[in-house]
Amino acid sequence: MIVAKTGNEALAYAMKQINPDVVAAYPITPSTEIVQIFSNYVSDGEVDTEFVAVESEHSAMTACIGAAACGCRVMTATASQGLALMHEMLFIAAGLRLPIVMAVASRSLSSPLNIHGDHSDSVASRDSGWMQFFCETVQEGYDTLIQAVKIAERAYLPALVAIDGFILSHCQERIEIFDDRDVREFLGKPKPNYNLLDWRNPILVGPATLQDYYFEFKRSEIEGMNRALPIIEEVQEEFKKRFGRGYPVLEEYRCDDAEAVVLVMGSACGTCRVAVDHLRAKGKRVGMVKLRVFRPLVHPLLKKSLAKFKAVGVLDRVDAVNSYGGPLFTEVSSVLYDLPERPKLFSYVYGLGGREFAPEDATFVFEQVLSGKKDELVTYIGVR
Amino acid sequence: MLKLQDLAKNKELFSSGHRACAGCGEALAVRQILLAAQPRPVVTAMATGCLEIFSSIYPHSAWQVPMIHTAFETAASTAAGVEAAYRFYRKMGRIEDDIRIIAFAGDGGTYDIGLQALSGALERRHRFLYVCTNNEAYMNTGIQRSSATPLGADTTTSPAGRVLLGKVQHRKNIMEIVIAHDVAYAGQTTVFFWRDLASKVQKALDAPGPSFLNVLVPCPLGWRHQPSETLKLSKLAADTCYWPLYEFENGRYKINYEPQKKLPIEEFLKPQGRFRHLFGIEEGAKVISELQRFVDEQWDLLHRKQALFGASENKDKD
Ligand SMILES: Cc1ncc(C[n+]2csc(CCOP(=O)(O)OP(=O)(O)O)c2C)c(N)n1
Ligand code: SF4
Numbered sequence: 149m150i151v152a153k154t155g156n157e158a159l160a161y162a163m164k165q166i167n168p169d170v171v172a173a174y175p176i177t178p179s180t181e182i183v184q185i186f187s188n189y190v191s192d193g194e195v196d197t198e199f200v201a202v203e204s205e206h207s208a209m210t211a212c213i214g215a216a217a218c219g220c221r222v223m224t225a226t227a228s229q230g231l232a233l234m235h236e237m238l239f240i241a242a243g244l245r246l247p248i249v250m251a252v253a254s255r256s257l258s259s260p261l262n263i264h265g266d267h268s269d270s271v272a273s274r275d276s277g278w279m280q281f282f283c284e285t286v287q288e289g290y291d292t293l294i295q296a297v298k299i300a301e302r303a304y305l306p307a308l309v310a311i312d313g314f315i316l317s318h319c320q321e322r323i324e325i326f327d328d329r330d331v332r333e334f335l336g337k338p339k340p341n342y343n344l345l346d347w348r349n350p351i352l353v354g355p356a357t358l359q360d361y362y363f364e365f366k367r368s369e370i371e372g373m374n375r376a377l378p379i380i381e382e383v384q385e386e387f388k389k390r391f392g393r394g395y396p397v398l399e400e401y402r403c404d405d406a407e408a409v410v411l412v413m414g415s416a417c418g419t420c421r422v423a424v425d426h427l428r429a430k431g432k433r434v435g436m437v438k439l440r441v442f443r444p445l446v447h448p449l450l451k452k453s454l455a456k457f458k459a460v461g462v463l464d465r466v467d468a469v470n471s472y473g474g475p476l477f478t479e480v481s482s483v484l485y486d487l488p489e490r491p492k493l494f495s496y497v498y499g500l501g502g503r504e505f506a507p508e509d510a511t512f513v514f515e516q517v518l519s520g521k522k523d524e525l526v527t528y529i530g531v532r
Numbered sequence: 533m534l535k536l537q538d539l540a541k542n543k544e545l546f547s548s549g550h551r552a553c554a555g556c557g558e559a560l561a562v563r564q565i566l567l568a569a570q571p572r573p574v575v576t577a578m579a580t581g582c583l584e585i586f587s588s589i590y591p592h593s594a595w596q597v598p599m600i601h602t603a604f605e606t607a608a609s610t611a612a613g614v615e616a617a618y619r620f621y622r623k624m625g626r627i628e629d630d631i632r633i634i635a636f637a638g639d640g641g642t643y644d645i646g647l648q649a650l651s652g653a654l655e656r657r658h659r660f661l662y663v664c665t666n667n668e669a670y671m672n673t674g675i676q677r678s679s680a681t682p683l684g685a686d687t688t689t690s691p692a693g694r695v696l697l698g699k700v701q702h703r704k705n706i707m708e709i710v711i712a713h714d715v716a717y718a719g720q721t722t723v724f725f726w727r728d729l730a731s732k733v734q735k736a737l738d739a740p741g742p743s744f745l746n747v748l749v750p751c752p753l754g755w756r757h758q759p760s761e762t763l764k765l766s767k768l769a770a771d772t773c774y775w776p777l778y779e780f781e782n783g784r785y786k787i788n789y790e791p792q793k794k795l796p797i798e799e800f801l802k803p804q805g806r807f808r809h810l811f812g813i814e815e816g817a818k819v820i821s822e823l824q825r826f827v828d829e830q831w832d833l834l835h836r837k838q839a840l841f842g843a844s845e846n847k848d849k850d
Contacts, residue, residue, distance in 0.1 A: 170616045198620040200612060203652030207609035210602055210649070214577065214613020217600050220620060240602050344598045345618055347573040347631060354601040355588040 150324050155316035158290040158323055159225070159251045159309075160185035164195055165331035166297055168249075169220035169338075172200040172211035176230040177263045178313040179253035183225050205230035209237035209248075216246035217353050219340030221297065223248070227313060228255035231269040235276070238306070242277025243369060244354060245341060247300035250278075251293055252310040253317035254414070254465075256501045264502020265313030267414065267465040271442070271475050277369055279307040279376055280443040282413040286311070286321035288395060288440075291387065294331055299383045301338050303376045312415040312465075314502060326391055334390055376444045395440055398449045402428060403435030403456070408517040411437045411454065411480060412463040416498070416505050420463075423510035434514045439476070447483045454484060459492040461517040465499045473497070473526040494522055498529035505529065534568075534730050542570040543596065550594035552586040555759025557749030557766065558665045559586065560723045562636065565663060565745075566597065568730035569632065572737055575618075576634045577611040579641035580604035582672040582751075583665060605645040607637035608653035608662055615658040632737045633660040639680035640670040643706050654713035654742045661736045661743045664706065667751035675754040679704040682774075683826065684819040685806045687754075692809035697819050702826055707746055711780050716741035719779040721788075722748035724766035728777055728788055735781065748775045756805020765803060772800040773831040778838075785837040794831075797824045 153161065160182045163171070171190075173183040190199040198215075202208045208224050216222040226234065231252060241248050257268040270280055281296060283289040289311040296307040311317055342351055357365055380397060388394030401417075402424050403409055412420050420436040427434045437453055437460075439446070454460050464474020472478060473495030484490050494517055499505045509529050516522055545566035552559035562583060566574070575598045578584050584601050587594040602610045611633050621627035637646055642664040650662060669687050670676040677690040683702045686692040690699035710718050716739035719732035729747065736743035750757065750765040757765055769775035770789055774797060777789035798820060801807040810816035 169620045170613065172613060172616065196620070196624060198616045198623070200616045200656065202609065202612070203648060203655070206605070207612070207649050207652055210606040210609035211613030211616060213602055214600065214610040214615075215617040215620075216613075218614055218617030218621075220617045236603055237606070244602075344600055344614060345575055345621065345627065345631065347575055347598055347629070350596060350598045352588055352593040352595050352599045352601075355590040355593065356585055356601075357590040361590050 150322060152320050153286060153323055154318050154320050155286045155289050155311045156181035156253065156318065157185060158286045159293055159311065161325060162290045162293040163223055163251070164189045165326070165328050166221070166223065166294060166335060167195045167332065168197050168223040170198045170200065170212070170215035170222045171224060172202050172208045172215070173224045174202055174205045174208045174226070174230060176205070176227050178255055178265070178317040179225045179227040179230070179251065181317070182251055182253070205233040206237060209234040209241065212248045213237060213241050213244065213246060216241070216248050217244065217342070217344045219338065219343035221338045223250065225251040227253045228257055228269045231273055232257060235273065238273055238276035238278055240354070241306045243365070245304040245369065245372060246306060247304060247338070248306040249293070249296045249300050250306070250308050252308055253313045254310045255313040262501040263313070265315050266500050266502065267310070270308060270310045271466045273308065274443055274475070277305065277373065278443060279303065279305055279380070280441070281307065281309045282440060282442055283309065283311050283316065284415055284417040284438065286316055286319070287323040289316060290323055290325065291391070291393060291395070294334070295383050295387050297335055299380050302383065303372060303379045304341060305372055305376060310414070315415045330390070334387070373444050377446055380441060397441045397446050398453055399438040399440065400453060401436040401438060403437065405433055406435035406457060407433045408459045408461070408514060409435045409437050409457050410461040410463055410510070410513055410517065411439060411476065413439045413442060413476065414465060416463060416465065419505055419507055420510045422507045423514060426507065427511065427514055432514070432518060434518065445479060445483070450480060450483050451487065454480065454491055455487050457491045459494065459517045459520055461494040461496055461513050463496050463498055463513070467497045467500065492520055495526040496529055497526055503530055534727050536726070539567050539730060542567045545596040546587070547594050547596055549592065550587045551589065552582070553753050553759070555752040555762040556582070556586070557723050557751060557762050558583055558667060560762070561665050561729070561747045561749045564723065564726055564729055565634070565733050568733040569634070569737055572632045573629055574632045574634050575614060576636065577601070577607055577614060578635070579607040579637035579646060580672070581638040581641055583636055583638065585672055604641055605649055607635040607641055607646060607649070609649040611635035611660045611662070612653045612656065612658045615660050635660055635662045636665060637662070638671070639664060639666040639668055640678045643679040643704055651713065654710065654715055657741045659741055661733070661745065663745045663747060665747055665749045667749050667754055668703070669754045671751050671754045680706070683823050684810055686809055687806070697809060697815055698806070707780070710744045713742070715744055715780070717743035717779070717781050719744070720746040720775070721777050722766045722769055722775055724763045725770065725777060725789065732779060735779070754806065757803050761803055765800065768795065768800045771795045772797050772827065774800050774827050776831060776834055778834060783841060784843045785834065785841050786843050787834060787838050797827055
């Protein structure tokens with residue numbers, strides 16, 4: 149069925165279809181609506197979910213962990229300061245190998261306060277052991293949230309699905325939604341690793357470990373992430389088979405004979421597509437590489453893809469404040485390091501705090517990358 | 533009335549072999565609580581702190597009941613998640629058992645960093661028992677002051693020095709904060725009074741909503757007393773009225789223990805190294821008398837609450 153929905157509406161609708169066992173959440177712009185809309189489904193009895201309107205994001209993630217440790221299928225949504233407040237608990241969710249799924253409407257971090265979209269929040273959580281998906285469109289957000297449940301439960305890892313704040317969370321798009329029944333059938337029932345409530349077979353979840361075991365636990369968690377990529381691809385295949393739609397982990401757009409490409413995540417992929425089409429019409433050999441999965445870092449795919457080009461511009465909607473460019477830029481630099489011949493790499497930071505990123509901005513980037521010349525280490529697009 | 537021989541027949545759900553210091557009141561409290569909880573099936577959560585460290589160092593566990601530990605400030609919110617899962621399973625007919633949930637946290641995890649999560653969980657009326665194992669400081673990180681630390685106590689962040697004689701503020705009244713949440717049951721007790729503790733555990737677990745127990749657990753390391761004196765200090769805390777045994781149930785206050793002879797506060801302070809600096813100097817005597825005044829005032833206030841909101845007078849109207 150084709151409907152018009154904002155990103156938040158679409159994610160809330162996906163949550164309804166997923167029908168999670170427990171949702172614990174706390175409001176924050178621009179993700180508030182997701183839970184707000186979802187709580188209507190709870191009030192109207194359209195889902196079986198036990199909904200806990202907690203007093204903070206810290207408790208939201210904690211309650212999710214408590215419920216997931218009981219084998220429940222658990223979800224939440226947040227953004228920005230909320231995700232930052234959860235930070236401590238994100239590591240605990242991952243360390244306990246709990247397949248919690250979280251929708252994030254990405255937003256900048258204070259200070260100064262700003263409610264608009266950039267990737268500061270999600271990217272700041274990149275080392276917490278969560279899988280991270282960045283979506284280009286509302287449709288992709290809807291599809292990915294459903295997939296993420298299955299991926300998380302198969303990989304025994306939590307998953308974060310990000311849509312760009314306001315740009316996707318609040319903009320209406322024409323999307324195709326599936327039947328409730330099909331979604332529920334696709335997901336099946338969760339098969340938890342353990343259930344704390346099984347009191348006849350008591351277990352201890354989250355013990356203290358010292359020098360003699362901590363490393364082994366972490367190593368096995370790391371191994372879990374190492375094995376996530378094939379699981380993601382497998383679930384995407386199943387999704388495609390079932391619903392006729394799919395997204396590669398890494399997509400090359402008009403890259404075949406390209407000399408210069410940009411690597412980009414999130415809604416700016418759409419903007420870059422427009423710029424690519426425009427430049428291609430003028431005979432310029434440019435293309436776009438869209439990165440959909442940020443964690444696990446899909447280094448073999450990145451390496452294989454980017455090695456082909458002469459020059460790559462890496463677009464970050466966040467700065468690492470490290471005096472050396474955006475986080476994706478530095479990661480990609482290290483991924484490409486051991487190639488015998490490396491493409492030239494350019495770092496661009498754009499769109500902080502919701503700053504407009506127009507096709508002209510993308511065109512500027514392409515032209516610079518094509519020229520192979522650049523004065524500054526990092527270019528900040530559109531800063532006055 | 534609860535009998536010791538009945539409790540003794542119950543299973544030890546907090547087993548020996550944990551790593552608490554000799555004479556640890558906290559270990560004692562947890563053991564007694566799990567004995568008293570039976571035969572109800574319980575699922576438990578705990579905060580980071582001494583309890584977690586001495587009971588859960590992998591690959592060992594002292595817990596014979598399900599236990600989850602997540603972080604320091606999260607005993608209540610973890611329990612809230614567990615309770616939500618339990619409610620979900622009950623609703624869906626996937627669990628029939630009448631399971632009770634108990635959260636354990638120290639005074640630091642309760643009075644300070646975990647207060648928000650506790651308040652939220654109480655307000656949402658999750659049905660669980662929250663136990664504060666109160667040793668009046670952050671013992672696990674090396675005896676730092678908390679807002680449960682009494683006036684004058686020497687801790688590593690309120691050290692007794694040339695100018696300041698230990699902690700300069702009185703402790704916070706967590707019971708009133710909890711009671712203000714309109715809880716189903718709240719009780720204060722300490723480990724010497726095993727019957728009082730056990731019956732409070734049972735009442736709290738059977739209460740129809742959230743319940744709370746504030747249990748004073750002497751800590752030989754932090755209080756600097758002999759391990760053999762833990763129970764004696766626990767009793768002295770009540771006999772000096774420093775630690776009144778009372779409960780709040782259905783809107784009524786009840787004092788559960790009236791010492792035959794109310795002892796002066798010095799009796800409680802003297803055996804403890806954390807108050808040693810107060811003795812033998814004039815400034816120290818002032819702190820002791822301020823502590824005495826505080827204890828008297830609180831004890832008196834409690835009596836007035838009992839008189840105003842007590843059980844006896846309202847009985848006929850039941
Ligand atoms: C967010 C956070 N801050 C600080 C700590 C360090 N920490 C661990 S246990 C603890 C003190 C515990 O004190 P209390 O709750 O009173 O329990 P006790 O050890 O005295 O039983 C502290 C400060 C932590 N684990 N997490
Ligand atoms: S430091 Fe105190 S509370 Fe901690 S284990 Fe030792 S006696 Fe118990």
